[in-house]
Amino acid sequence: MTRNGQPRTLFEKVWDAHEVRAQTDDTPGVLYIDLHLVHEVTSPQAFTMLREQGLTVRRPDRTLATMDHSTPTTPRNALGIIPIADSQAAAQLDTLTRNCHDFGIPLYALGTENQGIVHVIGPEQGLTQPGMTIVCGDSHTSTHGAFGALAFGIGTSEVGHVLATQCLIQTRPKTCEVRVNGRLQPGVGAKDIILAIIAKIGVGGGTGYVFEYTGEAIRALTMEERMTICNMSIEGGARAGMVAPDETTFDYIKGRPYAPHGADWDAAVAYWRTLPSDAGATYDRLIELDASTLTPMITYGTNPGMGMAITDSVPAPEQLDEPSARTTLDKALKYMDLQPGERLLGKPVDVVFIGSCTNSRISDLRLAASIMQGRRVAPNVRVMVVPGSQQVKRQAEQEGLDRIFREAGAEWREAGCSMCIAMNGDQLQPGQYAVSTSNRNFEGRQGKGGRTFLASPLTAAATAVNGVITDVRTML
């Protein structure tokens, strides 16, 4: 699907197909949005704006809301209801319910059968499809790019723009090919790939770009693994991350509730096959990585770019040239209470969190369960397993994973963002260390004063069992 004989990248094809109005020197471009996902935290002020200006939602049929960020993940009561202890959170959830009702937007409310983390439910329902533009007032919207969609996070003003017009004002980003060659070794997974990429380029390394992940290692990944990678594109600063759709993509979508079927399915697949970047298409930049040399990764600092091989030791600020960078690392190590040169293997932790839109899908839970099966979690560690959606929770229970976690001594909870953002009461205490499968280790992200090491579900599960940071390869 070249245009005027010009080869195009996947990003360019999706962008071009959604341009309502092209960018000029004086005016910005206008991009049409196929799917708008909404949650309780970043939407209230946008609905207020609609009310104040007497506007309606242009396409409620292209909009879907869920409750995830501030929802409790505590077990249901005898009536099957998940109690909400925090009155502010309850008010926010009520506001979303009222807004969805008043503006005609479908809502997956707390505890209902399809509720879950916004980036888990889109793909799960088959709403996320190749070639679409998808936005949400949430930076990890980049997750949906795993399907070859252009998906990115927006602010609340922009949520209002999309609600009112189904469009966004946009300037065209640059493109960057992130080529991951080779094959992963046992015990090393998608999370390790993306942590290695971010460690290499830094948290601002991708600012202004859309990443397209290519190469043998990416093609070999399942859809859920590709989602883990695209999810954290934003942690490298990229506006979005994409993977070209292929048979793996089509197989994953087929049969899901909102997937096309019959003749529509054939037409959709025929279109999706035109999306991968043309031979000869060029990117503005290339980043390369060899997957076969990767080991399990872990972060040591207070941003996702401060990551290293789990067998390495914590770097020293003196090794850095830039004064600001030195101050930043120094501040991070103080916050984490770590010494330069210290090794993290064997370090005791207080909490292990397995969940978040990065790693809470069924395959992540299966990996964690494979390590915990027949073992007990260490007595000094609180282990929380939080499925990404009610559907993931049901499936895990059908497979008996919940039993494995419970018998190991881990908590099995209701679906939601939980300790990824610590808005709902699930949080670290000041000074506690956690190994988390989530995506952000910022100061206080998992609770004021809490200290986070980001890692894969395998590393998290191995650490849960031993009570100290563990190289999972010693347990395989």
Add this chain to the structure above:
Amino acid sequence: MEPIKSFSATAIALPVENVDTDQIIPARYLKVTDKAGLGDGLFADWRRDDNGNLKPDFVLNRPEAAGAQILVAGNNFGCGSSREHAPWALLGYGFKAVISTYFADIFRNNALKNGLLPITVDTETYYQLVSMIEEDPATQITVDLAQQTVTLPEGQQLHFPIDGFAKYCLLNGVDQLGFLHQQADLIAQYEATHAQRVKTIA
């Protein structure tokens, strides 16, 4: 939104890289349904101790910081989440502009939509500003959006880039949504000629 006019003010230097939106406004402040009062939560975990009292040594809490309207911060300011609460909190506190060597994409977008100016300068200028402010917190800096300039007390002037459309909206106090409304015909035409891929309402 009020039109942005030229202004002079003192600045605060926060020479830390990658100041993320969780630092600018921690998640526990996001359980609100309006924008009011977020200035109190600005840099809450850096500004306040466990009892909520202001920490006297944090730069925002020093007496000379009072009245500052410009924040000078390290590389990649505003990385992390898409929360627009970050610019709301900065504005609520009284900042009108942030100067950095670069800004995370979503933060920059959000700032521009709320009349908070993200001003990008080169690394050398950034370090110059930081040491100038640290030496003399009373340094007055003048920001002129129309001219796209930052002027220092000795008359040194720097030019900063800004997207033309965003500049037009900020100078005139125009909401960007108005521009989208003007595209109604094009949007309708787009919808009529492009297949609807999914429908969330079954």
